[in-house]
Amino acid sequence: MSASGLQPVAEPDLLMAQLLQHCRSRIAAGRRPLLGLNGPVGAGKTTLSLRLRAAFAAEGLQLAVASIDDAYLPWSQRRQRMAGNPFGVTRVPPGSHDPEALLAPIRHWRRQRWRSPGAARAVLQLPRFDKTLCDGAGDRVADWHGEADAVLLEGWMVGCRALPARVLENWPGLAPLDPPRRQWLLRCNEALTAYADLWDALDALVMLWPQRWSYPRRWRLQAEARQRRAGGGWLTAAQLEGMIQASLQSLPPELYHRPLLADACWVRELDGRRRCRWQGNGAAMLARLDQASSPCSSATG
Numbered sequence: 001m002s003a004s005g006l007q008p009v010a011e012p013d014l015l016m017a018q019l020l021q022h023c024r025s026r027i028a029a030g031r032r033p034l035l036g037l038n039g040p041v042g043a044g045k046t047t048l049s050l051r052l053r054a055a056f057a058a059e060g061l062q063l064a065v066a067s068i069d070d071a072y073l074p075w076s077q078r079r080q081r082m083a084g085n086p087f088g089v090t091r092v093p094p095g096s097h098d099p100e101a102l103l104a105p106i107r108h109w110r111r112q113r114w115r116s117p118g119a120a121r122a123v124l125q126l127p128r129f130d131k132t133l134c135d136g137a138g139d140r141v142a143d144w145h146g147e148a149d150a151v152l153l154e155g156w157m158v159g160c161r162a163l164p165a166r167v168l169e170n171w172p173g174l175a176p177l178d179p180p181r182r183q184w185l186l187r188c189n190e191a192l193t194a195y196a197d198l199w200d201a202l203d204a205l206v207m208l209w210p211q212r213w214s215y216p217r218r219w220r221l222q223a224e225a226r227q228r229r230a231g232g233g234w235l236t237a238a239q240l241e242g243m244i245q246a247s248l249q250s251l252p253p254e255l256y257h258r259p260l261l262a263d264a265c266w267v268r269e270l271d272g273r274r275r276c277r278w279q280g281n282g283a284a285m286l287a288r289l290d291q292a293s294s295p296c297s298s299a300t301g
Contacts, residue, residue: 013055014266014279015052015206015266015268015279016051016052016055018265018266019035019052019204019206019266020055020056020059020061022035022203022204022265023035023056023061023149023150026150026203027118027120027149027150028118030114030117031110031203032109032110032120032122032148032149032150032151033150033151033203033204034106034110034150034151034153034201034202034203035150035151035152035153035202035203035204035205035206036152036153036154036158036159036199036202036204036205036206037049037152037153037154037155037158037205037206037207037208038154038155038156038157038158038159038160038205038206038207038208038257038260038264039154039156039207039208039209040156040208040210040213040215040216040219040247040248040253041156041216041219041220041243041244041247042215042216042218042219042220042222042223042274043208043210043216043219043270043274044208044270044274045067045154045155045156045208046154048208049065049152049154050065052065052152053065053152056149056150061149061150062121062146062147062148062149062150063148063149063150063151063152064124064126064144064146064147064148064150064151064152065151065152065154066102066126066127066151066152066153066154067129067153067154067155068097068102068153068154068155068156068157068158069091069129069131069138069155070101070102070126070127070128070129071097071098071099071101071102071127071129072091072096072097072098072129072138072139072140073096073097073098074139074140075090075133075134075137075138075139078090078091078096078137079137081095081096082095082096085184085246086178086180086181086184087242087243087245087246087249087250088238088239088242089239089242089243089246090137091137091138091243092156092243092246092247092250093184093188093191093246093247093250093251094157094160094188094189094191094192094194094195094250094251095187095188095191095194097195099194099195099197099198101127102126102127102153102198103197103198103201105124105125105126105127106124106151106201107201108125109122109123109124109148109151120149120150121147121148121149122147122148123145123146123147124145124146124147124148124151125143125144125145126143126144127140127143127144128140128141128142128143128144129141136235136239153198153202156247157195157247157251157256158199158202158205159199159202159205159260160192160195160199160251160256160257160260161192161195161196161199161256161259162189162190162192162193162196163189163255163256167255168185168186168189168255171252171254171255173252173254173255181249184249184250185249185250185252188250188251192251204265204266205260205263205264205265205282206264206265206266206267206268207257207260207261207264207266207267207268207282207285208267208268208270209257209261209267209268209269209270209285210269210270211269211270211271211272211277212272213248213253215270215271215272216244216247216248217244217248218272219274220240220243220244221240221244224240258286258289260282261282261283261285261286261289262282262283262286263282264281264282264285265281265282266279266280266281266282267279267280267281267282267284267285269285269288
């Protein structure tokens with residue numbers, strides 16, 4: 001028992017406590033909170049979202065969960081937008097979504113009248129996407145309707161922003177790319193401008209950070225294997241590899257994800273088995289990464 005008389009928060013529950021406190025303070029200030037969850041493919045975003053929803057419910061708060069995947073364009077438009085990409089995918093990269101499909105209902109939810117001070121719950125309608133349709137390419141399905149005190153938006157590119165041309169031009173990883181991939185990177189960077197208003201609406205950002213960026217490929221392959229065992233797999237090996245590479249190469253983590261750490265309220269560093277090996281604020285995570293990359297650091301030895 002701490003000196004304040006409060007039970008100390010168990011290590012696995014630090015994130016839950018952080019987000020609950022953040023949401024309660026926002027609600028007390030008269031703002032319905034929108035949280036962002038960024039993590040690579042297979043990192044456990046869906047599992048964490050379900051745990052957060054249960055933790056919020058236990059505290060009397062209704063947390064609605066949306067995915068950036070839910071904002072995918074309808075099949076015909078998406079196929080047109082993704083034409084010519086070097087990975088052969090019809091979804092995943094920036095430009096395959098309609099950010100307004102999420103932003104508009106969230107803005108409407110926020111504008112609704114409060115029932116009483118501190119009573120944030122309001123009606124919400126969100127788009128939904130089914131990845132099993134169109135032979136695995138996926139398509140939109142009926143919207144979700146419900147009520148929410150807070151919203152969690154999860155996705156592999158949540159918060160990622162377009163970079164100035166000079167940053168891309170000076171990036172050492174640009175030269176080794178073949179012309180199609182280099183052109184696609186520039187195209188994806190430009191496409192990110194359409195997401196800026198949605199990211200601006202976020203009140204806080206949580207990140208799942210792999211200790212190695214080779215892990216997401218393993219995680220996604222494991223997830224597909226589980227789906228196949230359950231009779232739900234639908235992607236060929238080539239399609240699966242294309243989607244993995246589309247996420248890692250359309251927005252290279254060093255360029256687009258690492259800068260997000262500076263403003264992240266909470267980060268979980270994951271090992272190859274998706275276990276949390278460290279957690280804390282984004283500034284502390286950046287310091288850890290800088291220390292690990294330092295020439296005099298024992299972490300590089």
